[in-house]
Amino acid sequence: MAKKKKAAPKKKVAVKKSVAPKKKVVAKKKTAAKKSNPEQALMNSLVELIRKTSAEIPDDVQKVILEALAREEKNTTAEYAMNIIQANIELAKKKSQPICQDTGTILFFVECPRNFDQIAFTKICHKAVRKATEVGYLRQNSVDSLTGQNVGMNVGPGHPDIHFHQHAKSTVEIRLMLKGGGCENVGAQYALPYNELGAGRDLAGARKVILDAIQKAQGKGCGPGVLGVCIGGDRGAGYVHSKEQLLRRLDDTNSIKELADLEKEIVTTANTLGIGPMGFGGKTTLLGCKIGVLNRLPASFFVSVSYMCWAYRRLGITLKGDLSIGKWLY
């Protein structure tokens, strides 16, 4: 698993500081500490982040869904599906209930300053996930792969999946993605050259395999969806980076010109395929495509594709000094 590679400051000394100015951490102070307790504040912030992420689609995604709905021809199954999707988005928000009953893999991406206490954060994060599961913001969605037992509270090896990245700023930014199983199952990784498609080890080859992934997914990933793609990296890093692309706003522009062009072209071309919402046929197959790049070994050329369903649950927050929510990032 690649997830730990970027993080983990080795110095243990540094650990205790910035997650919480822990004055009165331990159990006995529970009652009086509720308001000022930074652990509790962080916990509340995370539970609210989970609630809102599970129930509300971010604005940038909402915008493209409405555009897709407008584009479909009237009285078609495609329009029918898009109407139900839009109604579902509104209803989930109104009722503050999960948009989809598959509340997915819980992926946290934490941008943190030097000396940030990742161990303490992880602990509180686990608590927040348990709490969010108890109150029904999350489904009981984590299964022991050997015994088949549902662990109940969504905490276990690999769950939740927390990625720390240190940055030079003093702020803490926490992004959360809930990625359902249906769309995760249609993700794909290609090793170029990929002879079946005549895809060579260049951008043109990458384009071919990305389009192939869309064709293979059909409607099974609950389309219209969004692709996160990574060109390069090893197998592990490639998939992680492809998911990180899904943290980008849909209306941003890739700073690398060739990739910006490819992103646009993939969306345009995908929408000529006719797969349509849910694979019913129609004009919108893809809502967006975001492509990142990592260096590779001379011997390897991977293209990793993560598919995100229309129920694109991804939000983020910054933390204030007292660890309450500062601002929302999307």
Place this chain on the structure above:
Amino acid sequence: MKKLNYPFSQEAVRELKVGDMVLITGKLFTGRDAVHKYLHEGNPSPVNLKNQIIYHCGPVVVQDKKSGKYEVRAAGPTTSIREEPYQWEVIRDHGIVGVIGKGGMGKKTLDACREYGCVYLHAVGGAAQVLAEKIVSVDNVYLQELGSPEAIWELSVVDFPVVVTMDSHGGSLHDKVQKMSQENLDKVM
């Protein structure tokens, strides 16, 4: 928009064609992986499924502590293809006339739909809230020992929205879209 009303029948589903948008009013029985395996192993169904519709769904159900009544909080479809090895047999042996799910199913199921008079109805994946709203009551539960998402929940629904993507005449929208999109893709490769 077509309507499919309870009691369901083979004759009624034979009328349905690929591409029809349908509102279902009546009963649905949820059944996913564990139920299909259970029936496949030759166990008798705890409820008569003749002329009924099975829904590939693991709903989120809560029970009111006081009244003991169940309420469905979220109920979108789950991926159907996992039931492909069993579905034809369940259609043949239990006489179900409809299967609701998402993503479509394969040839075995399509053949069984034609032979025994059944139809595959595609619900919108992810639309857990809209679909849960269409469930007006939970009337019974069977095989609860399989765990809540895997149990058979007997649900009453009103105007439950689906699209026919595999009919009882051999038509499959999934095959059609797959073929057409592949042709389109070949042009731009």
